[in-house]
Amino acid sequence: MNHLLLLPILVPLAGALAALVGERAGPRLERTVGAIATLALLPVAAVLFGVAAEGRVIAYAVGGWPAPFGIVLVLDRFAAWMLLVTAVVAAGALLSAVDRSDESGRHFHVLFQFQLMGIHGAFLAGDLFNLFVFFEVLLIASYALLCHGTRPGRTMAAVRVAVLNLLGSALFLVAVGCLYSAAGTLNLADLAQRAAGLPADRGGLWQAGAWLLVVVFALKAAALPLGFWLPGAYATVDGAVAALFSVLTKVGVAALVRCGTLLFPDLGIGPVAWAAALGTLAVGATGMLAARRMSRLAAHAVIVSVGVLLVAVAPFTRESLAAATFYLAHGTLATAAFFLVTTRIAAARGAAGDRLEAGPAFRGPVALPLAFLCVAVAVAGLPPLGGFLAKAAILDAAGGGSRAGATFAAVLASSLLATYALARAGSNVFWKAGQDGGEVAPLRQRESSLASVGMALLLAAVLLLAALAGPVYRQAEEVAAQLLDREGYVEAVLGARTGTGG
Amino acid sequence: MELLLAVAIGTLVAAGVYLALRPRLFSVLLGITLLSYAVNLFLLAAGGLQVDAAPLTDRPGPYPDPLPQALVLTAIVISFGMTALVIVLALRVVHERGHDRLEDAGEGEE
Numbered sequence: 001m002n003h004l005l006l007l008p009i010l011v012p013l014a015g016a017l018a019a020l021v022g023e024r025a026g027p028r029l030e031r032t033v034g035a036i037a038t039l040a041l042l043p044v045a046a047v048l049f050g051v052a053a054e055g056r057v058i059a060y061a062v063g064g065w066p067a068p069f070g071i072v073l074v075l076d077r078f079a080a081w082m083l084l085v086t087a088v089v090a091a092g093a094l095l096s097a098v099d100r101s102d103e104s105g106r107h108f109h110v111l112f113q114f115q116l117m118g119i120h121g122a123f124l125a126g127d128l129f130n131l132f133v134f135f136e137v138l139l140i141a142s143y144a145l146l147c148h149g150t151r152p153g154r155t156m157a158a159v160r161v162a163v164l165n166l167l168g169s170a171l172f173l174v175a176v177g178c179l180y181s182a183a184g185t186l187n188l189a190d191l192a193q194r195a196a197g198l199p200a201d202r203g204g205l206w207q208a209g210a211w212l213l214v215v216v217f218a219l220k221a222a223a224l225p226l227g228f229w230l231p232g233a234y235a236t237v238d239g240a241v242a243a244l245f246s247v248l249t250k251v252g253v254a255a256l257v258r259c260g261t262l263l264f265p266d267l268g269i270g271p272v273a274w275a276a277a278l279g280t281l282a283v284g285a286t287g288m289l290a291a292r293r294m295s296r297l298a299a300h301a302v303i304v305s306v307g308v309l310l311v312a313v314a315p316f317t318r319e320s321l322a323a324a325t326f327y328l329a330h331g332t333l334a335t336a337a338f339f340l341v342t343t344r345i346a347a348a349r350g351a352a353g354d355r356l357e358a359g360p361a362f363r364g365p366v367a368l369p370l371a372f373l374c375v376a377v378a379v380a381g382l383p384p385l386g387g388f389l390a391k392a393a394i395l396d397a398a399g400g401g402s403r404a405g406a407t408f409a410a411v412l413a414s415s416l417l418a419t420y421a422l423a424r425a426g427s428n429v430f431w432k433a434g435q436d437g438g439e440v441a442p443l444r445q446r447e448s449s450l451a452s453v454g455m456a457l458l459l460a461a462v463l464l465l466a467a468l469a470g471p472v473y474r475q476a477e478e479v480a481a482q483l484l485d486r487e488g489y490v491e492a493v494l495g496a497r498t499g500t501g502g
Numbered sequence: 503m504e505l506l507l508a509v510a511i512g513t514l515v516a517a518g519v520y521l522a523l524r525p526r527l528f529s530v531l532l533g534i535t536l537l538s539y540a541v542n543l544f545l546l547a548a549g550g551l552q553v554d555a556a557p558l559t560d561r562p563g564p565y566p567d568p569l570p571q572a573l574v575l576t577a578i579v580i581s582f583g584m585t586a587l588v589i590v591l592a593l594r595v596v597h598e599r600g601h602d603r604l605e606d607a608g609e610g611e612e
Contacts, residue, residue, distance in 0.1 A: 129573055136580050143587060147594070155594045159527070162588045166534045167522070169584070173541045173577055177548035180570065 004051065005060040005073045007044045008083055008120035011037055016113035023107070031098055034109030038094040041116070045080070045087035052080035053475070057482070057492035059126060059189075067493050068187035072126035074493055077479040078325070082123045082254055085329045086247050088461050089336045090116055095454030096340045097240035104149035104238070111148070115141035115244060122251050126493060127187045128176050128213075131255065135172070135220070139165050142248060145241045146233060154236050161233045168219045171212050178209030189493035192262045192486055210264045214272070217259070220252030221306050224279035231287060234299035239343025242295070243336035243458070246302050250332050253309050257324070260316060261483045270314045274403060277310030278410045285417035294345065294354035297425055298338040301379045304414055305331035308381075311407055312394040321480035323393035326473055330386040330465055334378035337458035341375050344368055344455060345429060356425045358432035367452075369430045371459060376422040378462045381415050386466040389473070391415065503551050507543060514540035527592050527602035531585070538581035545574045 015037025022029040051058065057076040061067060094112060118138025125131040139162075146158035180186055182205040183194045198206055215226070222230040230249070234242050260269045284303030291297040309331060312324035342354055345368060352359025362369070374385075381387030391411060398407040465472060482488065514536050521533025549567030557568035596602050 129576070133576065133580070136584065140584060140587060143591065147591060155591055155598060159588065159591045159595055162584070162591060163522075163530055163534060166581075166584055166588065167537070169581070170534075170537045170541045173573075174544055176573070177541075177545045177570070180573075181548040181550070186569075 002051065002058050002060060002075075004044075004048060005058065005075050005124065006062075008041065008048070008124060009073075009117055011040055011044060012113040012117035012120065015040075016110045016117065019109040019113060020107070023110070027103065030109050034112060035094060035098065037113055038090050038116070041087040042091055045084040048075060049080040049084050051075065052077045053478075055478070055482070057489050059493040059495075067126065068185050068190035071130055072187065072189075072493055073124040074126035074188070074489070075124060076489065076492075077475075077482045078254070078258070079123045081325060081329065081475070081479055082250070083120060085250075085332050086116070086119055086123075089247050089332060089458065090244060092336060092340065092454045092458035092461075093240045093243040095457065096243070096343065096451040097238070097454075098450050107144070108148060111141045111144045112244070114138075115145060119247055119251055123254060126189070128179065128191070129186050132169070132172050132176060135251075136169060138248065138251065139169075142245065145244075146237055148241065149238060157233045157236045161229050164219070164229050168216050171219075172216045175209045175212035175216060178205050178212065182206040182209060187493070188258070188262055189490040193490050193494070195263060207267065210259075210267050213259060214256065214264075214267075214269055217252045217256040218276060221249050221256065221310070222252070222280075222303055223273075223276045223306060223310055224283060225276070227280060227283065227303055227306070230303060231296060231299040234302060234339075235293065235295040239295075239339045239346075240454070242298065242339040246332055246335040246339065249302060249306050250309070250328055253306065253313065253328070257313055257321070257483065260313070261321070262486055262489060265316070265486070270316050271403075273310050274314035274407070277307050277314060278406060280304075280307035280310060281410045281414040283307075285414040285421075288418050288421040291421065291425075292356055294342045294356060294425060294429070295339070297356070297421060298335065298342050301338055301418065302335045304418055305335055305379075307414065308391065308394065308411060311411060312390075312397070315397065315399070316484075317397065318477070318480045318484055319397035320394070321483055322473070322477040323390055323397050325476040325479045326386070326393065326469075327390035329472070329476075330378070330390050330462065333458055333462050333465065334375065334385075334387060337371075337455065337462060338375045338379055340451075340455040340458060341368070341371050344451065345372065349429070356428045358428060362430050369426070371455060372426055372430070374459055374462070376419075376426060380419040380422055382419065384466060385462060386469055389466070389469050393473070503553055504547075507547050507551065511540050511543050511547075514543070525604045527595065527604060530604070531589060531592060534588075535581075535585055538577075538585070542574050542577055542581070545570050545577060548573075 015033060019030045019033045022033045052075055057074060059067060060073040062071040062073060115138055118134050118141060121134030122131060122138060125134055143158050143162045146161060147155045182198060182202040183191050185191055185194060219226040234245055280303060284300050284307050287300030287303060288297055291300055309324055309327055312320055312327055346354035348364030348368060349359050378385045378387050381391045395408055395411060398404045518533045518536035518540060521529045521536065524530060549570035552564050552566040555565045557566050557571060559565055
């Protein structure tokens with residue numbers, strides 16, 4: 001048994017509890033505890049990545065109860081990959097939150113840690129019900145973070161997201177019930193094993209449950225018909241929180257990938273996901289064009305990145321999953337960095353905020369326009385950054401076939417529209433400045449240097465991903481190969497019964 | 503027994519969906535609560551129904567599946583907590599706006 005698997009859940013839990021206690025001693029201690037707990041995740045995720053890179057799927061039977069009867073946590077390359085991305089995004093988001101967004105309301109760090117705990121649990125969960133439970137953990141923290149602070153309209157945004165996700169949770173439970181009564185188990189590996197040999201009269205129940213699950217994950221991922229909750233919610237929260245939220249949609253995609261490869265390889269999710277992805281791309285790109293605030297622009301960029309991801313995932317082949325895995329890392333980091341840069345630009349522009357119109361002459365630090373340029377290139381998927389490589393790989397993996405034409409058109413058109421929207425935003429904010437004689441707003445000086453460090457960390461991660469694209473992409477290919485190896489997963493989890501797999 | 507439970511679940515879902523689509527926050531919350539009751543009943547039925555039998559027993563014979571019962575317990579706790587949180591949020595909205603109607607939710611872009 002490798003007890004390290006518990007750390008991604010226990011560290012945020014301990015951090016949340018310590019922050020709750022530390023709060024009484026003042027915001028300083030709470031902040032320190034939150035920072036330590038979040039930064040400690042970086043080495044934890046790196047070590048787990050190393051463990052998973054050995055190529056074995058590792059199952060951890062919680063409490064020693066063997067699978068499929070007990071609860072298992074499962075670490076494979078994909079989970080480790082997601083943990084590492086989350087750790088980097090969380091570190092960047094937290095560092096940039098310590099300037100002021102964590103002072104705008106209470107319990108910020110506690111909620112942040114619980115959110116991380118839920119995200120990590122969702123990546124590691126080895127059975128459907130725990131996946132549900134960890135989804136709820138991350139959701140309840142996200143509702144609280146959504147209405148954190150006092151900006152008007154936030155509470156309504158939180159209520160809307162909460163109501164929608166309560167409906168999603170209800171569907172999730174119905175799906176769990178259907179799959180359980182069809183197969184008699186909830187353990188992912190056990191489900192995968194039994195899926196083939198289901199009695200004929202249970203097939204309908206199984207399919208109903210499977211499709212309901214797909215709907216739920218599409219809702220979390222904000223794919224087309226179910227994604228209209230996202231812009232209103234993400235654009236109203238603080239940049240640091242939005243940066244962390246950019247991982248949330250990827251949790252939905254990750255769950256879809258896990259279930260699509262392991263449980264339902266024959267269900268035909270691919271074409272449906274592909275159609276939804278094209279629509280998502282169209283909605284996201286149109287939204288980027290229509291955005292009048294940079295935070296809206298960033299929120300729609302998240303939708304575009306989900307669309308690209310789903311396009312990549314849809315064929316469920318080794319090449320396409322490798323491209324999707326690579327883009328998962330790049331897109332998450334890029335959109336998270338975008339939210340942080342947006343916050344800094346809004347702060348530097350004073351009264352004009354993040355509105356995409358000519359305001360007072362830009363007098364912030366020179367690094368900020370450069371950071372925006374870097375983020376814009378990354379988000380739009382232009383060379384030389386990783387987004388370009390990922391999109392090239394995605395189009396390459398789309399192969400021939402009847403759908404390839406539409407895929408090419410959608411991905412390229414959305415990239416073009418995104419590039420145009422970002423270029424227009426940049427020129428409005430930085431170049432047109434002062435032309436209409438607006439008075440020069442005083443710079444807000446209440447910013448600690450840590451906030452810049454957080455932004456710089458994410459930007460550096462994006463750049464590093466591009467610089468090390470070769471080795472990283474080879475890792476992504478390994479991830480994809482392991483995702484498609486169902487027998488290996490099943491054997492690793494159910495083999496733990498006899499003590500050989502752990 | 504199956505018929506009774508199916509009718510109960512169906513009624514709860516129908517009422518829940520109707521209420522969730524009303525343009526008042528209060529009705530929406532009631533609807534979601536009813537839906538979560540329906541889901542709990544559905545989960546209970548997922549393991550098959552047994553009348554007059556105890557789970558976790560060493561006696562032979564048909565006994566109900568204990569796992570759905572554990573799932574339902576967890577689901578009840580979670581939906582209870584979630585509903586409580588959303589009610590608090592809804593109260594805050596009512597305090598901010600002075601009403602709980604949903605038709606004028608026009609705080610989009612600005």
